[in-house]
Amino acid sequence: MADITETTDPKTADPTWPKAEERRLIGQRISRLDGPAKSTGTAKYTYDLNRPGLLYARVLRCPHAHAKVTKLDMAPAESMPGVRAVRVIQGAGTEIQWALDEVAVVAAVSDDIAQDAVRAIAVEYEVLPHFVSEEQLDKAPATKPGEEKTEGDPVAAMTAAAVRVKGTYGMPVISHNCLEAHGQVCEWTGKDEMTAWCSTQALSALPPQFAERLEIPAANVRVITQYMGGGFGSKFSVDRWGIECAELARQAGAPVKLMLDRAAELTVAGDRPSAFAEIEVGATDDGTLTAWTSKSWGSGGLGSAGDPPMPYVFQIPNRRHRHTAVPTHTASSRAWRAPNHPQGCYLTMSALDDLAAKLAMDPYDLFVKNLSMTGMADVYKQELEIAEQLMGWKARWHQRGAGAPGPVQHGLGLSIHTWGGRGHRSNCEITLQPDGQVDLKMATQDLGTGTRTAVGIVCADTLGLPLEAVKVNIGDSRYPASGGSGGSTTIGGVSAATRRAALNARALLFDKAAPKLETTADQLEAVDATIRVKGSPDRKLTWKQAMALFGHTPVTATGANPGPGELTGSGVGGVQMAEVAVDVETGIVKMVKMVAVQDCGLIIDLKTAESQVYGALIMGISGALSEEKVIDPVTGRMLNVDFESYKMAGIGDVGELVVHMMTGPGFDERGPIGLGEPPMVSPGAAIANAVANAVGVRVPFLPLTPRHVLEALAKGAA
Amino acid sequence: MAADNRRDDSVDPDTAQGLAPGGLSRRAFLRGGAAAGLGAGLLSSLPAVAAKSAPVEPAKTEAGVTLLGPGPVPMSLQINGKAHAVKLEPRVTLLDALRDHLDLTGAKKVCDRGTCGACTIILDGRTVYACSVLAIESQGSDIQTIEGLGTLEKLHPLQAAFVENDAHQCGFCTPGFVMASKALLDANPAPTLPEVHHALSGNFCRCGTYAGIRGAVLGVAAAYAAAAAEGDEPPGNAEAEDPEPRPKKKKKKKRNPDG
DSSP: OOOHHHHHTTSOSSOOOOOGGGOSSTTBOOOOTTHHHHHTTOOOOGGGOOOTTOEEEEEEEOOSSSEEEEEEEOHHHHTSTTEEEEEESSOTTOEEOSTTOEEEEEEESSHHHHHHHHHHOEEEEEEOOOOOOOSSGGGOSOOEEOOOEEESOHHHHHHHOSEEEEEEEEEOOEEOOOSSOSEEEEEEEETTEEEEEEOOSOGGGHHHHHHHHHTSOGGGEEEEOSOOOOOTTSOOSOHHHHHHHHHHHHHHTSOEEEEOOHHHHHHHSOEEOOEEEEEEEEEOTTOOEEEEEEEEEEOOTTTTOOOOOSSOSOOOSEEEEEEEEOOOSSOOOOOOSSTTHHHHHHHHHHHHHHHHHHTTOOHHHHHHHTGGGSSOHHHHHHHHHHHHHHHTHHHHOOSTTOSOSSSEEEEEEEEEEEEOOOOOOEEEEEEEOTTSOEEEEOBOOOSSSSHHHHHHHHHHHHHTOOGGGEEEEOSBTTSOBBOOSOTTOHHHHHHHHHHHHHHHHHHHHHHHHHHHTTSOGGGEEEETTEEEETTEEEEEEEHHHHHHTTTTOOEEEEEEESOSSOOOOOOEEEEEEEEEEEETTTOOEEEEEEEEEEEOBSOSBHHHHHHHHHHHHHHHHHHHHTOOOOBOTTTOOBSOOSTTTSOOOOTTSSOEEEEEEEOSTTTGGGOBOOOSSHHHHSHHHHHHHHHHHHHSSOOOBSSOOHHHHHHHHHHHHO | OTTTTOSGGGOOHHHHHHBOTTSOBHHHHHHHHHHTOTTSOTGGGHHHHHTTTSOOOSSOEETTEEOOOSSOEEEEEEETTEEEEEEEOTTOBHHHIIIIISOOOSSOOSSSSSSSOTTEEEETTEEEEGGGSBTGGGTTSEEEOGGGTOOSSSOOHHHHHHHHTTOOSSOSSHHHHHHHHHHHHHHOSSOOHHHHHHHTTTOOOSSOOHHHHHHHHHHHHHHHHHHHHHTOOOOOSTTOOOSSOOOOOOOOOOOOOOO
């Protein structure tokens, strides 16, 4: 009989996903495993941890967008009763480059005392000039122009175009605004050993980051993230406040909790770059796109990331584009769901919709006519047809501004989008216990996307066990390493690694069971908690009988991604349609309905997959209608640093939501592909196009607030 | 000393966002009111508030009112039917008392200023934001938190419905939504969708779980209605006993719900 080492070495040299008729759990509608913990409030997040002797940290932040620290005296804070540790982060002489950047930090026995101590710190600044308003490119003191990208001959094609439209469009910086603020609890367990509970989306990446800055071995840092309250791309790094928290804990000899307050969370812990563009697009008079030129600009803070792909999705044959980054005195942006895509999509789809309006053409027909430029014409075509049915588009669409008379105007808008999302690197370890329990270990994290449930489903489905038989252990850096959850790469990575590990575990069982069942391993299947001979369901071993063949020793198998076989894919398409009602007297936009038709390869859990799409629609509606970081040009400070004025959509603001997932042949073969990004791309574009359709003029700037709507109406009437 | 440090260049984010015209954060104002004994006349307590972090003489009487704090004072909180004795500074909010001192962390701290709903609890039958109530003023009240609703083994029907409808993603807002939903159904067992929207309009979710929440709340309401029609006990998940007696159907005066 083969030993463990030999059999773990892939028996399954060419692993595949099970065929549709063999799937028992994969693709079903399954409630997430941690739902009860979340709905009972027993799920413990980083913010919830009360370690014995816990200290609370608070941060002194610079109120100026650009300033030099001229004096910093920690003594008044340090001497306060209850204060256990203080640290200077950016002391006298340091130049601060954005408002609310960290200056100093204190740890005290209560959160209130820590706040008192921060207020007691004596600090003075020399205020320096700042720049925070990137809306007008020609007013920027410094810019970083990107490369100009040209295909074909856009100038000649534009001149030759029968129809041309020009427009200027834009969307502001918005914040991730995670409900669980960024932060961590750090506790030293030895001279050079630390455990950190982190609200992170990149668990396995954090120990090395801590270790390097704290000058201790990475293997001595343990990071735990059982539950985390939202990341959306903003929680990949250990962050300076993470290191400070660890140093405070080391200094105080006690565990320290440092969570950002809401003002800091909104101001410095994550932004999506703004994007503005001047666009000209040309077409033949039947609506075939022929020419595109655009120059875009925007700010991702001081680092000024961001370069939206334009034209988006439609690769118009003659095109030219250049993006210019505008550095501002604001914190550097972070990856925000589908980096660059919502901007590229909104800017492009707005221009194409304006072109359709000029042609008096239904944008649905304009999109269909030009699908060959997308590289995924078949997928989009199918999705457009389904969305059309779900929205009743053809029956209800009207020419721009040609709705029924009255102050409340209805309109329809549409957009399409794409994303890559190939599975990231991951490892998975599966141990079959003699009692029939299966332990799965993986140092991944569940952001609320359903990762925990998905790996359980893949493991149980592969082993022919009920989901309850699998104990899913994630959220601890002591488990086999896995990738960060970003770019919609998690589901592919964790599912593929789990599938390979489970197939390898199953192969071990089949090898042991085959002689007992007087057959060969390739004739066996794992179904209903039995190992049985294909076609002869009576020739079987119960799971326990099979495990007994190993004596009383647990059996461990591993799997990784990438690995043998094609288990991951990339490149999905989605279509969204929006219906809005706009009061042209008040400028108030209300969502009536939104339809999302989305492809994501093989669906592991239909219920949580749909939730991801619903969630993206809602977050997208929120961004389209009301979110905007308002930065005061005079002080350089963000003004709306609370939920009253940083406006997010509530439950009554989102209208009817319809989600349709593309499944089956043509989609499943590519393996699972993530959903964090794709459905997040289109909402702004679809909703803005619906508003233009309703009110008869383009409202060129997001968010679609009454002010922007009324300004556009006034300009249109002038 | 705190007053001296309230110059613009030493503003911390807490006060930076919450400064009221008089230079006081709303929270400091709230705490100061309690520190001086609620009802003792908030205006007269303002100077003491500005210096809240500087200990003043403990417990003295002024115009027949006992002043407590600023040091810890004994309190008793009635939470989920159980009395908890704690010793806290009068400025401690009910949310911090629950989370930091009693390890009841189901109510979440998100905005800490009464806008996001993540700390929603039920106090004497009404939903309140635990961040905007002081622990000291919650004495004598019946405080219900998510921990008193159901357990992992025996979910409350609403909790079971949240699971079934996948009305949570990251889950950080979920306890607040469950409590707000419970208060709604207690008062109005058969809400319309606009009524659900209205009742839950004080809670925010960032992941976007509103579709699931609608389904969960309306589903439980429908189950209550079906049970009422049958004359049965209210249904929950098969195993669970409803830990709460079913709310009596009573006509609730509701403000005009949103559309």
